[in-house]
Amino acid sequence: MGPPPPTVALPGTAQLPLAVALPGTAQLLPLAVAVPLLGAVLLVVAGRWLPRPARDALTMVCAAAELACLALLWARTDDGRAVSWMGGWGPPGGSPAHGSQSVGIVLVADRLGIGMALLVTVLTVAVLAYSWRYFDEPVGEHGGVFPALLLLFAAGMCGFALTGDLFDAFVFFELMGAVAYALTGYRIEDPRPLHGALAFGIVNSLAAYGSLLGIGLLYARTGQLGLAQLGQALDTRPPDLLVVCGFVLVLAGPLVKAAAAPFHFWLPDAHAVAPSPVCMLLSGVMVELGVYGTARIYWVAFAGPGGVPAHAFRDTVLVLGAVTALTGAVMCWQQRHLKRMLAFSTIGHIGLFLVGVALLTPEGLVGTAVYVAGHAGVKAALFGLCGLLLDQYGSVDEHGLHGRARELALPGALFAVGGLALAGLPPFGTGLGKSLAEEAGGRYLPGLLPALFVVVSAVTGGAVLRAWLRVFRGAGPTPGDRPGEPETSGEGEEPEVHSPSRRLPAPLTAVPAALLLGALVIGAAPSVGRQLAQAARLFTDRVGYLAAAYQGPVPPAPQPVPASDWTVSGALLGLLSAALAVALALLAVHFVHRGPGAALNRRLVLPLRRLHSGLVGDYVTWLAVGLAALLVAFVAQR
Amino acid sequence: MSRRVRLLLLAGAGLVIAVVFAAGCAELPPFGSPDHPYGERAVAAALARHTANVVSSVNFDQRAFDTLGEESILFASVLGTVIVLRPARDEDRQEPEPARVLPSTRLFGALLLPVTLLTGGYLVAHGQLSPGGGFQGGVVLATGLHLAYVAADYLALRQVRPLAVLDVADALAAGAFSVLGLVGLVAGAAFLSNTLPLGTFNTLSSGGLVPVINAVVGVEVASGVIVLLAQFLDQAVEVVDR
Numbered sequence: 001m002g003p004p005p006p007t008v009a010l011p012g013t014a015q016l017p018l019a020v021a022l023p024g025t026a027q028l029l030p031l032a033v034a035v036p037l038l039g040a041v042l043l044v045v046a047g048r049w050l051p052r053p054a055r056d057a058l059t060m061v062c063a064a065a066e067l068a069c070l071a072l073l074w075a076r077t078d079d080g081r082a083v084s085w086m087g088g089w090g091p092p093g094g095s096p097a098h099g100s101q102s103v104g105i106v107l108v109a110d111r112l113g114i115g116m117a118l119l120v121t122v123l124t125v126a127v128l129a130y131s132w133r134y135f136d137e138p139v140g141e142h143g144g145v146f147p148a149l150l151l152l153f154a155a156g157m158c159g160f161a162l163t164g165d166l167f168d169a170f171v172f173f174e175l176m177g178a179v180a181y182a183l184t185g186y187r188i189e190d191p192r193p194l195h196g197a198l199a200f201g202i203v204n205s206l207a208a209y210g211s212l213l214g215i216g217l218l219y220a221r222t223g224q225l226g227l228a229q230l231g232q233a234l235d236t237r238p239p240d241l242l243v244v245c246g247f248v249l250v251l252a253g254p255l256v257k258a259a260a261a262p263f264h265f266w267l268p269d270a271h272a273v274a275p276s277p278v279c280m281l282l283s284g285v286m287v288e289l290g291v292y293g294t295a296r297i298y299w300v301a302f303a304g305p306g307g308v309p310a311h312a313f314r315d316t317v318l319v320l321g322a323v324t325a326l327t328g329a330v331m332c333w334q335q336r337h338l339k340r341m342l343a344f345s346t347i348g349h350i351g352l353f354l355v356g357v358a359l360l361t362p363e364g365l366v367g368t369a370v371y372v373a374g375h376a377g378v379k380a381a382l383f384g385l386c387g388l389l390l391d392q393y394g395s396v397d398e399h400g401l402h403g404r405a406r407e408l409a410l411p412g413a414l415f416a417v418g419g420l421a422l423a424g425l426p427p428f429g430t431g432l433g434k435s436l437a438e439e440a441g442g443r444y445l446p447g448l449l450p451a452l453f454v455v456v457s458a459v460t461g462g463a464v465l466r467a468w469l470r471v472f473r474g475a476g477p478t479p480g481d482r483p484g485e486p487e488t489s490g491e492g493e494e495p496e497v498h499s500p501s502r503r504l505p506a507p508l509t510a511v512p513a514a515l516l517l518g519a520l521v522i523g524a525a526p527s528v529g530r531q532l533a534q535a536a537r538l539f540t541d542r543v544g545y546l547a548a549a550y551q552g553p554v555p556p557a558p559q560p561v562p563a564s565d566w567t568v569s570g571a572l573l574g575l576l577s578a579a580l581a582v583a584l585a586l587l588a589v590h591f592v593h594r595g596p597g598a599a600l601n602r603r604l605v606l607p608l609r610r611l612h613s614g615l616v617g618d619y620v621t622w623l624a625v626g627l628a629a630l631l632v633a634f635v636a637q638r
Numbered sequence: 639m640s641r642r643v644r645l646l647l648l649a650g651a652g653l654v655i656a657v658v659f660a661a662g663c664a665e666l667p668p669f670g671s672p673d674h675p676y677g678e679r680a681v682a683a684a685l686a687r688h689t690a691n692v693v694s695s696v697n698f699d700q701r702a703f704d705t706l707g708e709e710s711i712l713f714a715s716v717l718g719t720v721i722v723l724r725p726a727r728d729e730d731r732q733e734p735e736p737a738r739v740l741p742s743t744r745l746f747g748a749l750l751l752p753v754t755l756l757t758g759g760y761l762v763a764h765g766q767l768s769p770g771g772g773f774q775g776g777v778v779l780a781t782g783l784h785l786a787y788v789a790a791d792y793l794a795l796r797q798v799r800p801l802a803v804l805d806v807a808d809a810l811a812a813g814a815f816s817v818l819g820l821v822g823l824v825a826g827a828a829f830l831s832n833t834l835p836l837g838t839f840n841t842l843s844s845g846g847l848v849p850v851i852n853a854v855v856g857v858e859v860a861s862g863v864i865v866l867l868a869q870f871l872d873q874a875v876e877v878v879d880r
Contacts (some may be wrong), residue, residue, distance in 0.1 A: 041813030182718025223675025245662030
């Protein structure tokens with residue numbers, strides 16, 4: 001049996017005059033993983049001798065090569081999928097009919113997958129530019145290790161986004177995990193990063209064991225590991241307990257990575273202590289990859305008659321998303337440690353993304369895709385600005401910094417814009433994504449789901465604006481301590497640089513500005529939304545995915561391309577949540593802790609805050625409780 | 639959450655998970671059934687590529703891309719450990735004292751060290767033929783070297799452990815895997831394609847790309863694990879608080 005030569009199943013690529021010099025589309029897929037891996041090796045070897053500027057330049061060249069590779073892939077893929085069988089182990093004889101007989105691994109990229117990989121790479125470039133003048137990186141024999149880890153992180157995330165194989169996805173999931181734990185614990189002089197990294201590592205590793213158990217169950221049943229092959233094999237018989245159990249266990253990994261409640265406890269602990277540039281990647285794209293993985297695994301492997309019923313997935317994940325969104329929003333409002341505040345805001349938005357995915361419609365998916373892209377720009381910019389505060393004042397405490405950052409005019413303006421964009425102000429990408437997802441949600445649960453989107457984005461945006469009013473404007477009285485309440489102040493943080501109060505390096509302002517501009521373009525340029533809308537239609541076309549993976553003729557997608565333009569109601573709701581956010585922030589700053597709110601706070605919010613105890617044992621317990629609840633929910637709706 | 643509540647919650651949730659998992663496992667294909675969908679295909683594919691050890695064929699040929707990810711995890715873990723255990727501002731290094739060891743123990747170590755290393759090397763070299771391979775042999779090589787520490791002292795280990803060289807070897811071997819993948823692309827085939835001559839079945843040179851990737855992984859695992867252990871041993875033996 002000779003393996004078939006890799007073919008490019010895409011129309012119109014061969015005619016490109018450049019195609020002679022550039023790698024073929026099928027070759028670009030493995031290159032997207034191999035380029036950053038090789039870059040990391042180069043940096044580790046050459047980093048021992050190269051001076052810092054040369055090292056930074058070399059890292060930038062590697063990231064730019066990765067960016068070029070993915071941009072080319074995006075351009076070539078168009079409204080189709082790029083497919084590449086590793087090692088040439090495609091369907092025996094090259095016949096699509098024998099697709100399920102393959103022993104190999106397939107990479108399948110549509111524009112949602114490539115888009116996630118592009119997001120990873122763009123943020124990596126932003127982080128490299130940001131850390132250019134930020135860190136005192138170790139020198140000598142460990143010179144290139146930090147940028148090498150960043151490139152390995154990118155390789156893991158790109159591999160996860162592009163693979164069409166369940167076990168391969170698990171491998172890349174572990175790769176990004178291993179790197180992320182180390183990057184979280186990067187600042188070794190302070191015991192807190194170590195604690196955050198440990199909680200992160202333990203909870204994520206336990207969930208990974210769950211995923212592996214689930215993969216084992218499904219493999220024992222079907223003898224398949226590829227998502228397409230697995231889905232096809234499952235569809236040959238009605239689903240039973242094994243399938244349900246396998247499904248929930250497999251999802252344990254992605255859901256913990258996505259920080260869905262009650263799997264979210266690790267995230268604020270890790271984000272509060274990781275270096276700010278690392279937070280940009282963790283919050284901007286790694287967490288979102290958990291949502292992406294959940295959606296991909298469900299759509300390809302479990303959306304058929306032998307998988308998990310659509311109503312069960314929809315209702316369960318909707319509840320999961322709503323609980324996550326509300327938990328994130330409430331906890332976000334309670335924080336005075338700015339990085340913890342942003343971390344909980346990420347949890348709130350992850351809840352909204354899960355709701356968008358749970359709708360199981362192309363409309364919900366395109367909303368989520370635009371939202372994720374916009375959120376990545378905004379959240380990364382805000383983390384960058386927190387890093388700037390740490391650099392200048394050695395603190396990220398909303399109370400302790402009261403009025404101290406008045407002198408920083410431009411960073412202050414950016415912080416305010418970030419808060420408004422987080423609340424969904426048109427025409428930012430967050431606003432467009434929110435509006436599209438709201439509309440899709442309103443068709444399933446009118447009133448309720450749009451209200452959830454408005455409330456969660458208003459509260460998280462409001463918390464950021466409140467911090468802006470206090471820190472950058474000095475508004476309101478200096479808040480006193482709240483004795484008896486469990487809280488983490490942002491005082492006494494090690495500055496991430498050696499000499500705080502030095503002159504402000506330009507990238508610390510320029511990179512957040514560029515990221516916010518990117519978030520604006522995503523919402524304001526109609527072509528971005530349109531391309532993501534095509535991608536969302538393709539993502540939900542399971543028959544087409546299977547045909548493409550086996551390199552057979554792909555039937556046209558049955559559903560129409562969902563709408564992706566601004567609507568009047570969407571824009572108005574965006575304005576509404578932005579206005580609500582401003583009102584909440586003003587109220588909080590000028591009327592601190594008065595009226596009946598305090599009683600409500602004591603009854604409802606305080607117990608929720610106590611749950612976020614920082615104890616790894618508690619987090620593991622919640623992981624087990626969440627898994628048990630999901631198992632019961634899916635078994636009951638079988 | 640009090641200790642009692644936590645234990646109760648964990649026990650309850652664990653019970654639910656265990657019951658559903660057990661019920662799921664009851665639906666597995668019966669033990670000893672003749673139906674092995676992947677196994678049959680993998681064995682046929684391994685034999686077609688002249689690879690006697692089917693596990694190595696799966697690891698280094700049929701699903702070599704997974705292995706590329708896995709050895710990248712090892713590479714990343716080594717780098718991560720190096721960065722997290724790097725000397726902190728408030729730490730100093732102290733030269734370890736020579737330890738007093740019985741001459742017979744020292745002799746035992748000196749005799750056994752080459753034997754263990756040879757065993758490790760054998761396990762790596764025959765990975766394409768018999769059980770073993772780059773991962774297993776690499777770990778034997780790495781741990782075998784630490785006989786020098788067990789049978790003598792830390793100074794002896796440092797003499798047989800050229801860390802700077804191993805550090806670079808670890809990285810280069812990790813990179814070599816990707817380069818071997820690119821060879822397939824350059825040859826006009828797929829990434830990680832087995833385009834080398836397949837050789838005679840059940841000889842050392844059989845399997846085409848399999849023994850090459852196997853050897854590269856052996857070097858990476860051996861040097862990676864030594865560097866990894868060195869970080870922890872340094873913390874235990876050499877590094878003291880200032």
